[in-house]
Amino acid sequence: MPLESAEGLILRLHDFSESSRVVTLYTREFGKMRALAKGGKRLRSPFESALDLLTHARIVLVRKTGGSLHLLTEAVQATRFGGLRDNLEGIHGGFLVAELLGDWTEENDPHPRLLDEALATLARLSAGTLSGEAARAAVARFESVLLWELGYRPELERCVGCTRKALAGPLAFGFGHGGILCPVCRRDQRGWRELSDKAWKAALELTRQAAGEESGDGPLAACDGDTRRQVARWLGEYLGWIRGRRPRLMGWQET
């Protein structure tokens, strides 16, 4: 079997035997994958210090077929987001990004933009000066890109029932419908959440940014606390609807 090179972010590490570990990574080339790192628990191993959570690594591997674990033969640290460990907000945000990449994506379904966006988010989160609000806003931006890349782009510009564009409040987002439901169309419907006018506008801006390639902290960084929390709850519920459970670490973002 040929050796292949890849780069990715380390999402999870599990002990496999006395000396080996199973590594879950999100790679640019192959999307999410699980690989066995033989000798990965030894101090002197071909992986040096690269096998650490939320480390961006360049790897060499042998890909296996038929659902067996791939074999990791080398790993070198490309970026270590050292500042993450120094602030609680940063580490919470980083673990939420890892949870979403680990549980909301499929194996063999690469989305290079998701890796780029995750790395950019971790870089922002590891800046020691970031406030808790800015950290939550940065992760919300990642979540909106995740929705976009996975094909769950929310329709926020028109009612998904009657397609009317002239939206007047109170507006609500229907999770199963994937978009805004006007007061008439949501009669007799279940599974929706009301959004304030400000939260709707912020969500719309967030989605527009996710559609483009512009970088930045995301529009929530400039919102008042109540609006930011409403949008975070909406994102959490929508992600929860997609996967059948809410992200475990979402509570952090909704405070």
Ligand SMILES: [Zn+2]
């Ligand atoms: Zn309608």
